[in-house]
Amino acid sequence: MKQGDLVVRKSYGGDVLFRVEDIRSERALLKGTDYRLLADAPIPDLSVVRDPESTKATQQVRVKVNDSLRRMRQQREQQSVQIQSDVRLASQLQNQPYFEMPGKVLHLDGDGNYLRKSMQLYQTMQVPAHGVHAHESQMADLLYGLLPQVKPDIVVITGHDGVLKKQDDLHSLNSYKNSQNFVNAVRVARQYEKNRDGLVVVAGACQSHFEALLQNGSNFASSPGRILIHALDPVYIAIKASFTSIRETIDLSDVIHGTISGIDGVGGIETIGCCRIGLPRPKAVSAAGFIKNIG
Template identity: 70%
Template sequence: MKQGDLVIRKSYGGDVLFRIAKLNKQLATLKGTDYRLIADAPIPDLLLIPDPEEAAPSKQVRIKVDESTQRMRQERQQQQRKVQQDEEKMGRALNHNAPYFEVPGKVLHLDGDASYLHKSMDLYRQMRVPAQGLHAHESQMPAIVQQLLPQINPDILVITGHDGVLKKRETHDLYNLASYKNSQNFVNAVHIARQYEKSHDGLIIVAGACQSHFEALLQSGANFASSPGRVLIHALDPVYIAIRASYTSMRETIDLADVIHGTISGIDGVGGIETRGKYRVGLPRPKTLTGVKPTV
């Protein structure tokens, strides 16, 4: 085995597909290919997967990802039809067939994993969500949030990366932040973001990763967070919520049950509070003004 190989853990029944991130004589550091999970495992516990397309965990996840992505596209098509109907009403009121323009919510996405960030930005581009992404270690995120929020002024902030309940921990209390790998870092970043914008509708915050301290993240000011059931969440779950927030009208609240159902991890993976969307429609669409003559 070598760095970069795809493997599963025999002791866990091969439930998650991993890529070997680091390797020494006895121990391997693994990164989940689909889930935001970093784990250590003895090399004899690993089983090499030569064809990732045939790996059972990967197959199951791909089905869920395809379902979630298709759901997003269908929701987007429904929204566009509704906006077109509203446009026709506005056109009749103005006695003019003026085409509308869309202003989806702008996303700032901070990710502790470079490969997951790449996947996330691809999905934002596919769904035409204006987004800026930055890869940073989770411990750096509070300082980065403080620096970037005034510069970028996003509508939606995603704070994610790697997390998990520590095997070797001082306390077995799962309500104690010391029991988690990075939940304290996420909480600190959310707290700083909420100091910058106190309104939950002014700045929508999506925070957390696998097994994160859901309650602490909400208490610190997040609108949506992981993980109520302390389960592994899919790498794209925070992105899905951000896209829904970006394309939900500012006149409406995000349908909590619907958006959670649409994630890959479901109700044990993510939760949140009632929040207004960030999508706006404008009228008329900006024109090309090359033919305008100066009057002054």
């Protein structure tokens, strides 16, 4: 067994697929390939996976991911149709083409592979996004410079987390691997913009301290049930916030149940959307993706 191998844990019935990040003595440091989980395990408990697509863990996740992405695209299509109808009914300029400005995302991720997947999804859904790969402990310091530089409408603070072994006090941040780091980053975001509708904050990873993240200023956070969350769950919420109109609040039930992990994985508070409609359509469309024609 070596660094980079794909493995499952025998003692957990092979429920999650991991990649070996490091080997220390007789234990391996593991990162989930689909879930934002950081774990370690004794090497004898690990089984190397040669064909990940054949594993039950991967197959189950793929079904959930495809369902979530399909729902996301359907909602986006329905939203575009509704926007066109609303703005034309509200305007005397019936034939005037409009344009759309979705909210801009700043995405900080403690995992480079997840960041690449996240940025690909933002691009596919035409959401303007700026991504940064950084260790969870560095995120708070980085945000001091990134927030005024990028000027996002939405910030995603995520990576890896987990409840430490032999920790029974789930109310203490000391019981979590990275929740304190996420809380520190959320506090910096709220120092920059105190209004939760002025900057939408999505924070947390697997088993993160949901209550602490909300109390310190996050709009959406993981994990109410201290469960594993999928790597794309924070991205799904950010996209939903980006395309929800500033005249509407993000539908909590809709956005939570639209994630792969569901209500035990992600929760949040009422939040106004970030998308704006404009008139008339500019002759030159922004290369950064801020403007998307809809008329």
